[in-house]
Amino acid sequence: MSAAKGSPVRLSRAAQAAVPSGTLAIDEEYRARKARGEDVISLGAGQPDFPSPEAALAGGREAIDTGRTRYTDVAGTEELRATIARKLKEENGLAVTPQQVVVTAGAKQAIELALRALVDPGDGVLVPVPAWPSYGQMVRLLGGTVIPVPIHAADGWKLKVDALLKAIAGAGRRADVLILNQPSNPTGATYTVDDLARIAEAVRGEELTVISDEIYERLVYDAPFTSFATLPGMRGRTITVNGFSKAFAMTGWRMGYAAGPAPVTAAIGTLLGHTSGNASSVAQHAALRALESVLDGGEGAATLESMRAAFKDRRDLVCRLLDAIPGVTYARPGGAFYVFVDVSAHYGRPLAGGRVTHDSLSLAAYLLEDAGVAVVPGRAFGDDRCIRISFAASAEDLTVALKRIAKALA
Numbered sequence: 001m002s003a004a005k006g007s008p009v010r011l012s013r014a015a016q017a018a019v020p021s022g023t024l025a026i027d028e029e030y031r032a033r034k035a036r037g038e039d040v041i042s043l044g045a046g047q048p049d050f051p052s053p054e055a056a057l058a059g060g061r062e063a064i065d066t067g068r069t070r071y072t073d074v075a076g077t078e079e080l081r082a083t084i085a086r087k088l089k090e091e092n093g094l095a096v097t098p099q100q101v102v103v104t105a106g107a108k109q110a111i112e113l114a115l116r117a118l119v120d121p122g123d124g125v126l127v128p129v130p131a132w133p134s135y136g137q138m139v140r141l142l143g144g145t146v147i148p149v150p151i152h153a154a155d156g157w158k159l160k161v162d163a164l165l166k167a168i169a170g171a172g173r174r175a176d177v178l179i180l181n182q183p184s185n186p187t188g189a190t191y192t193v194d195d196l197a198r199i200a201e202a203v204r205g206e207e208l209t210v211i212s213d214e215i216y217e218r219l220v221y222d223a224p225f226t227s228f229a230t231l232p233g234m235r236g237r238t239i240t241v242n243g244f245s246k247a248f249a250m251t252g253w254r255m256g257y258a259a260g261p262a263p264v265t266a267a268i269g270t271l272l273g274h275t276s277g278n279a280s281s282v283a284q285h286a287a288l289r290a291l292e293s294v295l296d297g298g299e300g301a302a303t304l305e306s307m308r309a310a311f312k313d314r315r316d317l318v319c320r321l322l323d324a325i326p327g328v329t330y331a332r333p334g335g336a337f338y339v340f341v342d343v344s345a346h347y348g349r350p351l352a353g354g355r356v357t358h359d360s361l362s363l364a365a366y367l368l369e370d371a372g373v374a375v376v377p378g379r380a381f382g383d384d385r386c387i388r389i390s391f392a393a394s395a396e397d398l399t400v401a402l403k404r405i406a407k408a409l410a
């Protein structure tokens, strides 16, 4: 432990080493400008701008009205776990028992507990980079070592087997776990069955355990989604993580889950029992009703499809507008609601507002100041050449914001 500045409290080494989200500074500045009444648009959102499906809202109300306000089983209600197992079977072709499902407070908790169940201090965790920032933070908080695997726009930001094997060979330590995220935040990369089969073959050869973060599963625009655990030999070594935040527009309810080999899900359940306990009983019932509605082809199914269709239109719109901006390049995202745009051609040259930028932080700061548009600097995800643009915003806002960015980069 060591003393915190100006305080008698002593913070742990882990607390001191943890860094807040790299998106915070821009976000704070955006909020301050918004509060001052300035005309600013945020393309930084990591969540849908839609309300939760009616089935979820009704489920939440029903839970309160019928007294579902007590502890549930730590791993989630029997009904919800059974319905998630049904979903995995019917939609993904993945056979798991309800006992192999653990319900958590968001996918984030499922990933953290899966890592906690698998990673000892010093263990190596392979993370394709650029990546969602929390993976690396979580691994480090557990004393694990991140083994970054570089991925590239030229490959559609997909993990390539040769890069994976090179990272393992060069790591100087055993690689134990691979985190796979598809569709990806921040790149929107999606994988074909053949892409996944090649990765699965490498995983078998290296005896890795895989955490497959499939939180953006339903938000795919060009090709069907394949769950990694359904690849030959992968079911016994893959923890599938999913949830309700993104495609169900239920971020605030905090509903996620992990499904996988029984020893791992049992360990996750035990860890959950000693930390937060069960996820909210009300939120579980809301998620149950929303998922039932989707599986039964009710309102939930139609609502989710209309949100997906809106995101697809916005993806097409953003790509069209980006194509008109000189000096920016990107790989067209097949899923999620982000475009990861390489703006590095504009570093080091005077921009329209008279500023010279040097990296993703200074470019994002310039866009906010000059164009009134907040984006997320790529450095937060491990690639300083890029900025992340979220299209979880209205078509009007996207159109105005992209035109302003074009002007600022002229």
Ligand SMILES: Cc1ncc(COP(=O)(O)O)c(C=O)c1O
Binding pocket: 046, 105, 106, 107, 108, 109, 132, 181, 184, 185, 213, 215, 243, 244, 245, 251, 255, 256
């Ligand atoms: C790749 C990825 N995984 C997991 C999560 C966590 O989602 P949840 O809200 O379910 O915790 C996010 C949210 O931003 C994400 O982008």
